[in-house]
Amino acid sequence: MSDHDHDHKPAPVVDEVSDFEILEVAVRELAIEKGLFTMDDHRTWTEYIHTLGPTPAARLVAKAWLDPEYKKLCIEDGVTASREVDIDWVTSPPTQFGTPSDYCNLRVLADTPTLKHVVVCTLCSCYPRPILGQSPEWYRTPNYRRRLVRWPRQVLSEFGLQVPEDVEVRVADSNQKTRYIVMPNRPEGTDGWTEDQLTEIVTRDCLIGVAVPKPGVTSNVKLPVMKAANPVPH
Amino acid sequence: MSSSTREEILRHLDAVGQLQPALHKPTQAPAPTEIDHTLYRAYTRSAHDVGGEYDVPIEYHEKEEEIWELNTFATCECLAWRGVWSAEERRRRQNVDVGQTQYLGLPYYGRWLMTAALIMVDKQYVTLSELSDKIEEVKNRHV
Numbered sequence: 001m002s003d004h005d006h007d008h009k010p011a012p013v014v015d016e017v018s019d020f021e022i023l024e025v026a027v028r029e030l031a032i033e034k035g036l037f038t039m040d041d042h043r044t045w046t047e048y049i050h051t052l053g054p055t056p057a058a059r060l061v062a063k064a065w066l067d068p069e070y071k072k073l074c075i076e077d078g079v080t081a082s083r084e085v086d087i088d089w090v091t092s093p094p095t096q097f098g099t100p101s102d103y104c105n106l107r108v109l110a111d112t113p114t115l116k117h118v119v120v121c122t123l124c125s126c127y128p129r130p131i132l133g134q135s136p137e138w139y140r141t142p143n144y145r146r147r148l149v150r151w152p153r154q155v156l157s158e159f160g161l162q163v164p165e166d167v168e169v170r171v172a173d174s175n176q177k178t179r180y181i182v183m184p185n186r187p188e189g190t191d192g193w194t195e196d197q198l199t200e201i202v203t204r205d206c207l208i209g210v211a212v213p214k215p216g217v218t219s220n221v222k223l224p225v226m227k228a229a230n231p232v233p234h
Numbered sequence: 235m236s237s238s239t240r241e242e243i244l245r246h247l248d249a250v251g252q253l254q255p256a257l258h259k260p261t262q263a264p265a266p267t268e269i270d271h272t273l274y275r276a277y278t279r280s281a282h283d284v285g286g287e288y289d290v291p292i293e294y295h296e297k298e299e300e301i302w303e304l305n306t307f308a309t310c311e312c313l314a315w316r317g318v319w320s321a322e323e324r325r326r327r328q329n330v331d332v333g334q335t336q337y338l339g340l341p342y343y344g345r346w347l348m349t350a351a352l353i354m355v356d357k358q359y360v361t362l363s364e365l366s367d368k369i370e371e372v373k374n375r376h377v
Contacts, residue, residue, distance in 0.1 A: 147289050
């Protein structure tokens, strides 16, 4: 999200070079000097992170909407289904044995007309990074993690999603071994759409479960953006 | 950490005072008999286990990522890739061992970063002096 006209908080006032920036350089340089990993390793990882984002998960959902057999595979075996959208959880680069922190057990939670899923990680902020990219800031907050499991409807309404009373809300609590994405219901008004068109309306927020796809809506719920002092360039 | 002037010392004590956990009962290392099962369970809860705790609605935000945050993530994953720690070990250290004040008080990747520094010291890949010398050296590059 880059709504620069909608900035809520400026970057906090810190000294020109923050203590975190100094410590980060110190730790990285020491690790390289001591041979714990190489500069190449670090660059390879950074480049890998830049390749990640929500598009593969969105495409997985779009494919499943178009192909009932594939939808079945998604529900039975999310890791195998991910290969169809070029995400290999088990032997992904750069390690060739998957990412150290994401393990390889993806579950795809299919909504129905009477069931809405939403994902949290109450213990930290586990997130299906290989197929969805880096987690949003709000997903990491203790507030979201505290409240979603106890007051899911209220929290969803704060994202602008009112779930009707006759629809059950089911919260999936991620953990270090198991990661989830939500497969929302295909919305009305998308008959005859191509996979690419459908992929566009399955936003990151739809895949976490705090939004549902709508024709014409291709961006996340609009929230204030906290500015970084030295942001990662995109 | 050293403080050279009286003003610095007072500023430090003031900042630390603001971070004291809010305990709603007097606690001065109580006698063992004062800790019943309920209190014991409450004290042994780890700081990251927040699911279901009371809280009020807040405004949720997106956040731009700092370069050091991305680098920290890469460093932590490289340390795991090359066998210095496992993801489980990293989580235990950065979510539990940091304690409540740091857990709630530091930025998300701030905890990752401090944990990465500590693991290198704890596993004796670097000495504490090497770490503090390196921090000084990096600081001086920016003066």
